[in-house]
Amino acid sequence: MFTGLKTSIKLTMRNRYKYITMISCMVVDIIALLVSIHLFHYTVNGDQHNVINLQQTAVITWLLAAIVFKLYHFKEDLHVEAFFSRSWSVFVMQTLLTYISLWRLPIEISQISGLWQLTGMLLYLLFSRIIIASLLIRMQGKSQKIGIWGFNLAGIRLAAYFEAINQPVQFFDENESEPHAYSDKIRTSLVNTINIAAKAKLKELYVVMHQDYLDDMGLYIKLADSHCLRVRFIPFYPGMSVDQFRVSTLAGLQVICSRPEPLADSINRLKKRTFDVLFSLFVILFVLSWLYPLLACIIKWESRGPVLFKQLRTGENNKAFWCYKFRSMKVNTESDTRQAQKKDDRLTHIGRFIRKTSLDELPQFYNVLIGEMSVVGPRPHMLKHTSDYSQVVENYMVRHFIKPGITGLSQIKGLRGETKQIVEMQNRIDSDIEYLTYWSFMKDLKICLLTIYTALKGDEKAF
Amino acid sequence: MFAYFIAGAVSGICLASFFLGKELYRIAKKNDVQKKEIERLMVLHHKIKASWSYEERQVSQ
Numbered sequence: 001m002f003t004g005l006k007t008s009i010k011l012t013m014r015n016r017y018k019y020i021t022m023i024s025c026m027v028v029d030i031i032a033l034l035v036s037i038h039l040f041h042y043t044v045n046g047d048q049h050n051v052i053n054l055q056q057t058a059v060i061t062w063l064l065a066a067i068v069f070k071l072y073h074f075k076e077d078l079h080v081e082a083f084f085s086r087s088w089s090v091f092v093m094q095t096l097l098t099y100i101s102l103w104r105l106p107i108e109i110s111q112i113s114g115l116w117q118l119t120g121m122l123l124y125l126l127f128s129r130i131i132i133a134s135l136l137i138r139m140q141g142k143s144q145k146i147g148i149w150g151f152n153l154a155g156i157r158l159a160a161y162f163e164a165i166n167q168p169v170q171f172f173d174e175n176e177s178e179p180h181a182y183s184d185k186i187r188t189s190l191v192n193t194i195n196i197a198a199k200a201k202l203k204e205l206y207v208v209m210h211q212d213y214l215d216d217m218g219l220y221i222k223l224a225d226s227h228c229l230r231v232r233f234i235p236f237y238p239g240m241s242v243d244q245f246r247v248s249t250l251a252g253l254q255v256i257c258s259r260p261e262p263l264a265d266s267i268n269r270l271k272k273r274t275f276d277v278l279f280s281l282f283v284i285l286f287v288l289s290w291l292y293p294l295l296a297c298i299i300k301w302e303s304r305g306p307v308l309f310k311q312l313r314t315g316e317n318n319k320a321f322w323c324y325k326f327r328s329m330k331v332n333t334e335s336d337t338r339q340a341q342k343k344d345d346r347l348t349h350i351g352r353f354i355r356k357t358s359l360d361e362l363p364q365f366y367n368v369l370i371g372e373m374s375v376v377g378p379r380p381h382m383l384k385h386t387s388d389y390s391q392v393v394e395n396y397m398v399r400h401f402i403k404p405g406i407t408g409l410s411q412i413k414g415l416r417g418e419t420k421q422i423v424e425m426q427n428r429i430d431s432d433i434e435y436l437t438y439w440s441f442m443k444d445l446k447i448c449l450l451t452i453y454t455a456l457k458g459d460e461k462a463f
Numbered sequence: 464m465f466a467y468f469i470a471g472a473v474s475g476i477c478l479a480s481f482f483l484g485k486e487l488y489r490i491a492k493k494n495d496v497q498k499k500e501i502e503r504l505m506v507l508h509h510k511i512k513a514s515w516s517y518e519e520r521q522v523s524q
Contacts, residue, residue, distance in 0.1 A: 084485040119470045122477040160500045
């Protein structure tokens with residue numbers, strides 16, 4: 001909901017003074033930087049040439065850092081805490097960059113003058129930010145009120161959002177006797193509100209209403225237009241969590257997605273696939289090349305049967321694929337129906353060891369290389385489990401939107417092994433959905449590192 | 464040596480004030496916003512409750 005909200009805020013240019021304040025802030029910051037360098041370096045060293053070079057470097061690095069941390073960003077609503085944090089980040093980055101440049105450039109500065117200059121800048125940063133923040137808070141507090149019609153959970157949340165950025169709001173239906181979801185007086189109330197808001201010269205009116213009542217939207221827009229009032233509509237879905245909803249447009253039509261999917265983006269898929277291919281090639285060439293024959297001999301020596309165990313499992317888009325593992329059990333007829341349990345009598349000695357250390361999963365790097373699996377992703381389940389659990393866990397199939405993985409978020413969270421209760425499977429599914437919703441390349445790397453750590457430490461749920 | 468001490472002390476005080484101020488502002492603002500939000504939620508709660516009891520009365524009649 002808030003993604004859409006921010007877009008509309010950008011359009012309205014809420015604070016006309018913000019631009020002037022930000023540009024002034026940039027100019028004053030640069031002047032302070034130049035003055036501090038002049039004051040502490042020129043007065044101590046007296047070398048004009050050095051000081052000019054240092055000033056040029058400092059200004060360039062400051063502007064570079066300001067661009068990186070979006071210090072003078074006009075488009076967003078200004079959060080005072082974010083402004084303070086960004087100022088600090090810019091100061092740190094600018095200092096580091098300047099000192100790195102000094103190492104490369106023929107500029108010499110004395111230690112004590114450098115220290116005093118930094119102290120001076122810190123003093124400036126503290127007082128300037130206090131003054132700018134208080135100015136902005138005061139200006140935002142005096143800006144025109146925003147009207148909200150729709151005294152419901154979403155409306156209250158919207159008001160809290162605006163109040164957090166010091167934007168005054170006014171509810172128009174707060175004192176009405178009944179909540180509108182139970183009333184047929186919506187049209188009268190809203191028409192009255194538009195008239196009142198227009199008379200009060202409010203810049204915007206947000207209408208937060210149940211989607212069932214949005215039929216009359218055209219009427220309200222016409223009325224608001226005729227009164228020179230901007231009206232925005234926010235559909236309210238009672239009893240539904242819309243935090244993850246994403247709204248986009250396609251052929252001029254609004255499309256609501258139930259959750260973000262970073263892996264739907266082709267660039268992200270390319271990153272993941274490149275990582276998968278390189279990582280699996282590395283493991284196959286440098287680990288499996290010597291470990292495979294070794295484990296194969298031990299497995300063969302301990303019990304009759306093949307070295308590898310293959311099983312049909314559910315892959316991406318619910319397609320079945322052959323998943324390979326080192327055989328850790330004696331050949332049995334229940335492998336496609338019964339999960340491995342603690343003290344399972346089917347396990348061999350070497351099987352117990354390779355399961356405990358997760359070495360049994362290594363042949364799946366072949367599945368990764370041919371593109372059936374990924375290094376990180378939800379673990380592939382047996383076909384029977386997919387059909388059974390999809391009947392009882394309502395969002396179970398969502399995990400199949402992406403390729404299954406050798407390790408995953410659920411595994412590093414300890415949500416692995418036998419699932420005796422439905423709630424355990426539900427937790428695993430929630431974790432898998434969290435992974436596909438908030439995927440990032442860095443998260444994949446983190447999961448890989450934590451998996452190695454867990455495997456070395458030993459997981460009590462691995463058996 | 465004294466100059467280093469003074470510069471360090473001033474920098475430390477500035478830095479501490481900067482971050483403490485930021486955090487205090489954040490906490491105070493959050494407190495204000497949440498207080499208002501809770502007040503509004505209470506009003507909404509009472510309204511819904513009143514509306515339900517009204518509907519119940521209608522049904523029982």
